[in-house]
Structures are given as structure tokens and as C-alpha cells.
Amino acid sequence: MNMRVLLLAVMTAVLSGCAGPKTLYQWDGYQSSVYQHYQTDDSSLSEQVAVLEESIEKARAGDRIVAPGLHAHLGLLYANSGREQQAMEQFEMEKRLFPESETFMSFLLKQNNREEIK
Template identity: 30%
Template sequence: MNRKLLFAVGVLGLLSACVAPQTMYDWGQYEQTLFVHYHEPALKKEALADYIAFVEQGGRPDHPLAPGLYAEAGTFLLEEGDLSGAMRFYQMEYDAWPESRPMLGTLIENLEARIDE
């Protein structure tokens, strides 16, 4: 009987180790996108398109997007020269995370000035 109990506990331990931990926020494929963005130039456009589509979905009320993901999408678009797209995502970050308003407010003002030139 002791062996059966030990075996059952071992199997449960192995199975629980296979379950990914649930985080407070939805990160999607953020880490993979960053890796591709900086290390796989041939795949960059496709990875960024997938990332932008993911961020536009906006997560769920019980599992929102992680702080900074909207702003990161905006920065990716800014690097591509899409000022209005960048501003849209910066505004989404500004609206979603009040803590980011001082920095994002400045970014948005600077982009508005660049667009108006």
C-alpha cells in the first residue's frame, strides 16, 4: 500500500509540474515576439502583425493585458514609421493604466506635435 500511495503522489506531482502557472495578466507571445524582433529579421513583420492583432483584442476583464503591452505595440509601430498607429496604442495604454499617464501623456503630446508639423 505504501508503494501505491507513493506512486500516486509522484504521478500527481509530475502532472502538476506540467501545468503552466496562471499569471494575473495576459502576456500572450510577448517574449517570443521580442526575441524575433531583435534576432530574426526575416520573421519580424509576421511576428509583429501577430503581436499587434493580439494586443488589439485587449484581453479579458478577469485576465487583462499586462501593463506596457499596448505601449510596446505603439513603439513597434513607431519604429516602422506609423505615427498614428503608435499614438493609438499609446492612448490605449494611457486609458488602461493610470500609473503610466505621466510618461504616456508626454509621448502622446510629442507625437501629436510631430504629426502636426
């Protein structure tokens, strides 16, 4: 009987180790999108935006938190494609979700406002 209990305990430990750690944030396609943005010109801004928007939707559907910087990067992509209002919304969202980004997001918001005035 003790051998069965020991075997069951070992099997439980082995199988639970296979599950892997659950990450705090939903990363999905964010990392590959950023890498693609800085390494190649193969994908258009609209393709990169679509990948990040899909990541946000997957995070919402799975009740997960998006990765830090995702909204900021999406905002920069929006700004580069002439969608200033959506860019500002993404910068505000990044600032709200990650208060430590407030200084940089405020800077980007001010830069965007100056460009709109010109």
C-alpha cells in the same frame, strides 16, 4: 477506510499541483516579440505587429488582461512604420489600462504630436 481517504487526499494534492499557476496577464508572444525586436533583424515590423495584434486578440477571446507594455510596444512599432494614428491609440490604451504608465505615455503622445506638426 482511513487509508483510502489518505490516498485520495494525497492524489488530489499531487494532481492539483500539476496544474501550475495561472498568470495575471496574457503574455502569449509578447516577450519573444520584444526579444526578437532588440536582438535580431530577422523579422519585419509588420511581422512583429502581427504577433502583438494576435496576442491582444487571444487575450480578448480568453477574457484576459494583456501584459503591461504590450500596447506601448505595439504603438512604437506602429510609429516606426508610419502609422501615427494607430500608435496614438495604442499609447492611449496603455495609459488607460495601466495608469502608472501615464507619464511615459503622455511623453510619447507629445512626441508623436510634434512629429505630425513638422
